Amino acid sequence: MTFVRQYKQAGLHDKVPLYSVQTVEGTTLGALGEAAIGSVVAETWTPDAENPASRQFVAAFEKRFGRTPSSYAAFSYDSARLLGAAINGTGGDVSNRKALTAAIKSARFASVRGAFQFNRNNYPVQNYHVYKVVTGADGKPRFSTLARDVLVNHGDAHAAQCTQKAG
Numbered sequence: 001m002t003f004v005r006q007y008k009q010a011g012l013h014d015k016v017p018l019y020s021v022q023t024v025e026g027t028t029l030g031a032l033g034e035a036a037i038g039s040v041v042a043e044t045w046t047p048d049a050e051n052p053a054s055r056q057f058v059a060a061f062e063k064r065f066g067r068t069p070s071s072y073a074a075f076s077y078d079s080a081r082l083l084g085a086a087i088n089g090t091g092g093d094v095s096n097r098k099a100l101t102a103a104i105k106s107a108r109f110a111s112v113r114g115a116f117q118f119n120r121n122n123y124p125v126q127n128y129h130v131y132k133v134v135t136g137a138d139g140k141p142r143f144s145t146l147a148r149d150v151l152v153n154h155g156d157a158h159a160a161q162c163t164q165k166a167g
Helices: 002-009 026-036 052-065 071-089 097-106
Strands: 040-043 124-135 141-154
Touching: 002 026, 026 071, 026 124, 026 141, 040 141, 052 071, 071 097
Parallel strands: none
Antiparallel strands: 040 124, 124 141
């Protein structure tokens, strides 16, 4: 966070926008305040994601915790939904580890990120977007979408080197 503040204080934001991945995100946005304004962020999810699962998650999170959720909170929520779908897929029997692993790999659930699947190496295949931090109507920094789907169905670049399917 100090780097982002110093970047702004040095006047660099006015010359070269600060581009980041997970440096400026939901857990740091409130603390950074105005120093984050103008930052450009690449991410698979931010609170303005345009899908029903995300909108429902953000509303419930803000109501319960009084703040905007971070991508970490969103991905943890996705993980819980993924596990719930997988456990349901096994009929609740998690004693068979191979069956549970297969159920996790093939689980279908409403992800806050939109469409979700695993690559052959169990890394998520997902879309990436570009956001800019702007001043919201309430005067607080918020994410605003600059470009959706700059990477579509993007998986780990090294997945092709996997010699067998992970399982």
